[in-house]
Amino acid sequence: xxxxxxxxxxxxxxxxxxxxxxxxxxxxxxxxxxxxxxxxxxxxxxxxxxxxxxxxxxxxxxxxxxxxxxxxxxxxxxxxxxxxxxxxxxxxxxxxxxxxxxxxxxxxxxxxxxxxxxxxxxxxxxxxxxxxxxxxxxxxxxxxxxxxxxxxxxxxxxxxxxxxxxxxxxxxxxxxxxxx
Numbered sequence: 001x002x003x004x005x006x007x008x009x010x011x012x013x014x015x016x017x018x019x020x021x022x023x024x025x026x027x028x029x030x031x032x033x034x035x036x037x038x039x040x041x042x043x044x045x046x047x048x049x050x051x052x053x054x055x056x057x058x059x060x061x062x063x064x065x066x067x068x069x070x071x072x073x074x075x076x077x078x079x080x081x082x083x084x085x086x087x088x089x090x091x092x093x094x095x096x097x098x099x100x101x102x103x104x105x106x107x108x109x110x111x112x113x114x115x116x117x118x119x120x121x122x123x124x125x126x127x128x129x130x131x132x133x134x135x136x137x138x139x140x141x142x143x144x145x146x147x148x149x150x151x152x153x154x155x156x157x158x159x160x161x162x163x164x165x166x167x168x169x170x171x172x173x174x175x176x177x178x179x180x
Contacts, residue, residue, distance in 0.1 A: 019061050021054040022139060022177035029175025031067055035149070036166035044074035044083075052097075053141060053177055058132055060141075063101040063113050069120075070095065094120045099128070110143075119152040135176070138150045164169035 019084050031046040034039040051065030069089035074080055101115035110131050117126040130143030149169050152161075159165055 011161055019054040019056050021052050021062075021180055022052065024049065024065055024141075025176045026050055030173065032172045034170045034172075035168070038164060042074070044072055044079075045069040047073050049175075052180070053139075055139060055177075056129045057107065057131070058134070058139075060101075060104045060111055060113065060130075060132060063115065063128075065100065065105070066096050066098045068095065069097055074137075087159055088154055090120055099126065102144045117147070120154060124151055130173075138165045139177040140174065141177060142172075144170060145171050146170050 005066070009054045014024075026047075026049050029049070031049050032043065034041050034043045036042070044070070046067045048071035049065065049067035051063070053060055053065070054062040070084050070091035072080055072083040072089070074083070083089055089097075097117070097119045098118045099115055101113040102143075104111055105110075106115045107129065111127050113130065115126060115128065116123050126144060126145070126147070128145050130141055133140050146168050148167050150160060150167050154169075155165055
């Protein structure tokens, strides 16, 4: 009888690991961008961002993140004002850039999120490769991705000419995740 109980317990399915959701800690993170301007790298950052990432063990199961385009900071006030304007982010009309995953798969030591990026009223599918590690037990997410700014209407009018301002924008991100 005891043997039967032990066998039944050993064969019983283990409960699935429950998702644990974390907040993106902008105070311990960064979202930086780089675009070519007249052939040289032009860099800046977004100062306000956040969201939620859910994990099961060390695997992401859901991602919903955002940034505030009005927080673009290039270090040059006149450029920052232009980035907030209608030809670029139209930040008053579109105050949030958002990404939501549909699914996430393992890719070696990295993870690949399949999702949708919404920016300036445009929605496009976007795959985002990222790494998830733990620093002193605290989860940290990081990665790099590239987008075509013209797909989202970023840089219209004279700024749509990619000879002066490159079409590809590289985005580097890293953030500590805090328990909710």
